[in-house]
Amino acid sequence: GDGQGDGQGDNQIITGGSAFNIKSESLRLGNFRHEDVAVLYAQHTEETGQLFEEGVTANVIDYVFEQTGGQPWLVNALGYEACFRTKENRDRARPITLEIMMGARERLIERRDTHIDQLADKLKEPRVHRVINEMLSDTTGEDATIPEDDLQYVEDLGLIRARPQLAISNPIYREVIPRTLTWTTQVLIPQETVWYIKADGRIDMPKLLSAFQQFFRENGDSWAGRFDYKEAGPQLLMQSFLQRIINGGGRIDREYGLGRRRTDLLVQWPLDQARGFHGPVQRTVIELKILHKSLDTTIKEGLTQTAGYMDRVGADEGYLVIFDRRPDRPWEEKIFSREERHEGRGELRIGVWGM
Template identity: 35%
Template sequence: MHATRARRSAPFWGRLRPVSRWFNTAGACLPADHYMLPTHRRLPDVRRLIDQRESFVVHAPRRVGKTTSFLALAEELTAEGRHVALLVSTLAGADRPDEPGGADLALLHALEQAARAQLPSEQQPPPRPEAQPGGRLDAALRAWARALRRPLVVFFDDVDAFPGSAMDHVLRQLLRASLGQPAEAAPWTLALLGLHGGPERWSAAAGHTDPGAPEPILHAVRSITLPDFTRDDVAELYQQHTEATGQRFERAAVERAFALSRGQPWLVNALAKLLVEQLDVDRARPVALADVERAGELLLAARGTPLDRLSQRLQAPRIRAVFEPMIAGTRPEALPEEDILLVAQLGLVRQVPGRSMEVANPIYRELIARTLALASRASLPHLPPTWLRADGRLDLERLLDAFVGFWRRHGEALLTSASPEIAPYMVMTAFLDRVASGGGTLERAYGIGRGRMDLCLRYGPEVLGLTLKVWREGGADPLAEGLEQLEDHLAGLEARAGWLVLFDQRNGIPPVEERLAVSRRETSTGRAAVVLLA
């Protein structure tokens, strides 16, 4: 933590926001004194690259803290006295026409604005030199480097926001400004944050598409990523809050915060903000596991947040085409590479070595399922809570009766509320969401090739594990496989009983009211299973 900027009474989460510490995208000022992880931990390779006068790109999903981390690093580099460093937002240039002159002027203005906000007067850039459109940025950077007594380091943020060929014009100028120039007449290090495609884009922009070409570009430009927080990182950030306020986090609360977010920085930030600012948690007691669960639910329900905007993006057909097979548990046909790249850039998925692509964390997994079930939830009729006892506790037998009656009356019609591949899952989860809204939670597990969706309904002391499967045309009877899958699910929940729901979608089957049947079975280890053929 930078000694000159750390003020122990400040909340730690502000430094995790993926926006400029001085200006957000609307130009509004933000607090400067917040906690954060040391930059050498978040950016372990960057110092070495700068020492070696390397240029590099940083490509990582949205909201992982690229801006925050590099803004802090720029401040540290300047304060240490060896470099003049700053971070420049290029979002303004992205609004310019798709031609070099507009992008040049916008970036020059952004560069000068960032210098005024981040650097002292003696380190400001000199007046702009005369140059032609398409070369003004190159000329200005070299003139500034010559005027300084220290090496110039510039981090250009959000470069991938540029439209069309404007980005290529910018990259060509940055290449001319840095590569092959003497150190005293050029920026020492230039870095692009958020550029997807890595150094290959620099090479293509410069007109060198042959990987065997004898040009130094690919050797001079490195590509790095920014990782999510580890469990220890999250614990350290929470401990900083404890040291500042005296309020500690129970170990189970820290573990759950990491489990829900998988260390995704914006989610870690948002959970922390809810826990210590917006929830009515008494500072005299520790933050508990139940507090984190409540914060997670509030985060998913909040409006006007990045999660809300992600939910809106999930309605796009390209994105739905990626996630609907995941929910159905099937293996999708070949998806366009650009669609997979899109969901990766949004940070919604991760690739686990040796396994299929999966949703990045439980909060995003829940967000995706809820969003794709919106139409099904909106189509539900009024459901009186007949599944509750007089004391407000959940009665599992009454819940079974309620669902059987609901499915018999409304199931056939509601199956048209979502795409056929996922409709049964969406209607079932919409029903259980309605149940959970009275005072419980519903957790979902799904993924490519799983052949099912697993659910866990928690309502007070009651825990109900469910495995949902679809009997598709041409497929074998899924009962035996489903019982084994339910066994695995219940074992993970340490539950002795659960439901296996089999949705029959074969052609020529009787209507719902005729085929609907309930039976009682046991799994291979003797766990009680209610089997519902729907």
């Protein structure tokens, strides 16, 4: 077989040296099903004796399938990254745990192999730009008019899936796309992680958001306009700023998409650097919204969404950031921060930041 398969279950896997074939960089291959991923990883175990963690709460195969959506290159690259790239993981007596695989995912995203570079190139194409722009820029969905053939093209590239609803096709791409678009900006932002670390090791989020608010006020329009994806400028700028600070040891997970009217960010920051994600972790939700309706309505809607997301991901802190893009509003009226109480499962305090 050629290792590509056609999604019909007869995916032949290349042997020789490693069960994981990462030669085929192509974006567009038929996706693996869950059982195909399991078979591929079982082949590695058979050849080397190295096991993958298969607990109820921590199942490596489930995680790989969920993160890659079965995209063959990603499935293979994650396996190769976890099992072959670091010396200690080449010790076959050492099982590959969920934590090891999560680290492999981060390195894969950061290293930007050919496959991920191809993805970056595609983002510059006008047809791809039109579709992804709508997904990143917090449009309501009703306003979004994406030509059918553009959608089909981007789906054929494997970047999005149309069912059950329009979404980026897997969590790794969902992470790569904003990072790719913000990379050049991120390196230019003059921010240091240490400025925001409190004595107990936590990140001082209100201090960070105040700094971003000031940065956005001074540079927002000129910087946000630098992105190819201008409509999503404020959200991308916030993500660049955060990424710059969090890159020193934490992770950011993002959720965005057509008709969601918001971008949800989950910032995870290990409090004990030696134990990393095995130890205690500060989990913070930051929701970004563009002001569409009245401020009160936007805040009310945003608080409910932020609280819901906090509940879902088990976060202990939550913030709502509202961008007022109306050109006739002076900054004095846009800039504010206050704490709101939200009654849900118990009372939550959520910081609201306007800019």
